[in-house]
Amino acid sequence: MYCPLCETVDTGKVGTDQYYCWHCLIEFNINSKNKINIYYVEDDGSLIDIDVP
Ligand SMILES: [Zn+2]
Secondary structure (H helix, E strand, O other): OOOOOOOOOOEEEEEOOEEEEOOOOEEEEEOOOOOEEEEEEOOOOOEEEEOOO
16 A cells, blocks of 8 residues: 555554555555545544545
8 A cells, every 4th residue: 555645555444444554654545435534643642634625
């Protein structure tokens, strides 16, 4: 799985259809409409939704 931000393949799967990029330190998933959702992971583990143009 490619990272939608930096486009490396250096990502890991962290859940069902959920991936983590070790470069950007973000999580992302792809929904049923093939839209990519990107989340920044806070220090406390909470996810912040990032809108990508
Ligand atoms: Zn990345």
